[in-house]
Amino acid sequence: MRPGTQRQQDYLLGVVYDLISEHGIDALTMRQVAQASNVSTGTINYHFQNKENLVISALENAYQLPKDWEQYRGSPAAQLRRIALSYVLRASSDRWWRFWINYLAASTRHEEMQVHQEARFDKQLAFWSSLVADGIAKGEFCEGLDPVDTAREMLILVHGLIAMQFMKPDAKTRAFARERINKGVDALLRGT
Structure with missing residues (x-):
């Protein structure tokens, strides 16, 4: 893919995060995306074909490794x-996580999104x-850990903490989530 094309797609997906985090998936239209991004609906349809592909692409794009990943190699x-x-x-209005929770809820009603969500979880696991x-x-980690069970437990922890942060969206809850995640990783470390 050409660099300009990738930048345009990334920009469009950012607009999708904003719109969905504010209005939900069911309210999203290709026309809304076009108006908010100042890009024609034809261009959006060229890149994504339909709303479902656009939303699924937005989820996939967000699961890329963080930009600072190399420093942890x-x-x-x-x-x-x-x-x-x-x-x-990062804040109660974090657009990515508001998008994600909307996607999760919509996937309970849309079979293609549910299938994609299951496949995404399997990749993540x-x-x-x-x-x-x-x-x-x-x-670095204790011998005898089962990697799949340990990863599953960590994913249960972090997904539960996301739900809790949406139910009580304040700095104290975010600090608690950070502390619990650090304790969860620390518990895996050898010699602790």
């Missing part, structure tokens, strides 16, 4: 901590499991 424990801490809201396995192999 060599330490699976640091990588797991970094990715888990991304589940702490495999990735987190590989971080745990790598951490065990490098001696």
Whole structure:
């Protein structure tokens, strides 16, 4: 894909995050995206074909590794901590997580989105499991951990904390979420 095309798609997906986080998925229209982005509906349809593909692409795009990921290379424990801490809201209006919660709710009503959400979770579980396995192999994590079970427990923790942060969207709850995630990763470390 050409760099300009990728930038335009990333920009459009950012607009989608904003619109969905504010109005929900069911209210989203291609015309809204076009108006908010100052891009023609034809261009949007060219890149994404339909609303479902646009929304699914927005979810996939957001699951890319953080831009600072390279600085954690060599330490699976640091990588797991970094990715888990991304589940702490930066503010109660965090557009990505508001988009995500809307996507999760919509996937209970839309079969294609549900299938995609299940596949996305399976990929995420495999990735987190590989971080745990790598951490065990490098001696950072305790021997005897089951990588899949450990990753699943961590994912349950972070997803529960996201729900809690939406129910009580304040700085104290975000600090609690950060603390619980750090304790969860610390519990896996060898020698603790």
